[in-house]
Amino acid sequence: MPSTTKTFRHDDALLPTLLATGYALSGYLVGGYWMLIDGWYFNLPGVLWFAHSMVIAAYLIHEAAHQSVFRKKQANRWYGELLLWITGSSYSDFNDIVHKHNRHHSDRADIVSFDFRPILEKHPFFLKTLQILEWAYIPALEILMHTLVIILPFVKTNRRQRRLRVLSVLVVRLALFAWLASISIHFLWLYALAYLLFLTVMRFMDVHQHTYEVYETLDSPRGPEARLRDRDFEEHNTYSNLLSVKYPWINLLVLNFCYHNVHHHQQLQPWYRLPKLHKQMYGDDEQQVLTFRHLIKSFHKYRIPRILNGDPIDLPVKHDEGESFIGVDGVSFLTAH
Template sequence: MPSSAKTFRHDDALLPTLLASSYVLAGYLLGGLSMLTDVWYLNLFGVLWFAHSMVIGAYLIHEAAHLSIFRERKHNRWFSELMLWITGCSYSNFDDISHKHARHHSDRADIVSFDFRPILQRHPVALKTLQILEWAYIPALEILMHALVIILPFIKPNRHKRRARVLSVLVIRLALFSYLASISLDFLWLYAIAYLLFLTFMRFMDVHQHTYEVFETLDQKRGPEAKLRDKHFEEHNTYSNLFSVKHPWLNLIALNFSYHNVHHRQQLQPWYRLPKIHKELYGADQTQVLTFRHLMKSFHKYRVPRILNGDPINLPVKHDEGESFIGVDGVSFLTAH
């Protein structure tokens, strides 16, 4: 058996993993260098590539969380930790992210340690501020969710052990940003734009993939109620939000994360096999498929009400191809809380 086959989960993984990882590293380095120049079109190029490299890096974290890249957990952890730094999400660790995401699959729900919706309803000033920012297409709620990864270890007793990591990452990142700002002060706002684009893209992919309930049970053992939600429930409350049905290669923009029903049915299948498996399993059946054109309308129309929304299960979103499907915010697999 070749050494690569012993290392990787799948014997055909070497080339796809190398290509995706190289794209991320190249975009991170060359995109970052482009943002350090004083040439506007290089800045624009750098921001877009840098943002997209973080997107692909994030979906490689998702692959690693399922242990679908390497055979051994430690190799998936090492790989994921690198991608966490690239995506600016290194305040979380691999084990927290994989645990939260595993609960999402096993409980067939969006599992969190707390639900921010009732909290926001009790604080109208904070809610109004978020609503104004979201109206202006600033992903303020997503920023808040990422900020909470930093804040919660200093508030919740069961997260105190994460303080050392958070403080270490903060010191290193602040030092790096200070150094890069000394080369070009413009880098700071260009990075901010790239990160906002990254968060917006990730949110767009998340909000319409499920009509799941939100449960505040992340810090608890899996409850008996989770067993009530079976595979039939999972299939009919999961949607594949494709960029294109006719041109499957366009879904590579999200590393095929959009083939979400297939992913939930066969979690160990790698990203590069999903379009073929989707075609084999579903053929021309688009019962659980929602497409980019319709979801963009919903994403725009409901960007403010989505802050407090929680979709009911078994919502008939296909009646208008998802255009009235509000979706749910704050459920990213990158924010392990």
């Protein structure tokens, strides 16, 4: 089909893209509708499907940020902008997300406009509040990171061009929530629950994928120190945090985002090719592979220390399969700051 090959980046992309996008949209609409209906037998599956639709939408945004969905840059942008509304991250501009994520790959580091850790250490009451919430499994730090996307344009002069977007999105979303609450007031807390589940899944996938340093250079040109981190450094400080090695289809729950080493090695390859490419590249070599049953222990054990943690590079996380790997918070590609 000539029209398809001209539209999509890859000639086998039509069906996978339709399936993934259709799942995200239907989960958002149908799951949201079920959250409006009285009765837990609708609300429970509604919350779960709604949350998972946001997860899939987020990883499709990641695909679009790499220009691996459509051939044209503008098509990837509009696709990403649509999906940002589904994830509740529409306060961020898609181009800002692309810029931040490209710097993550090119600099081989976690690039931010500021590091919140020293700031939190200077405000013990605020830090203690975050620690209590994180102890209760509320992803408070992730909520803070998403809130800062709204706040920073009114604080940092180099973000002031985003003020109109933030205010416009805020007005639209508040109007939508008011309308939905008028239909069913319990939709509000069900949405909040779904969003917390979404943030928890996204965080779990992020915190153990790298032993990278954090640099406050997002608002600056790429520095000379980035050239010191070569491809070998990238490979040995990147981990594939698979949900399942034995049953690869389970990794589709996060759109194969967990095949992280092969993604870093071949960034234009689409999500549906990653398991096969991983097998071709690494075979039975699991030196850079960490699995769910080990990482869930670390995720639980270090949920409070992780707030202030910054991993040292070349951390030997494989000595206990990642169970003492603390990981790093606040590095989501959805929070473009």
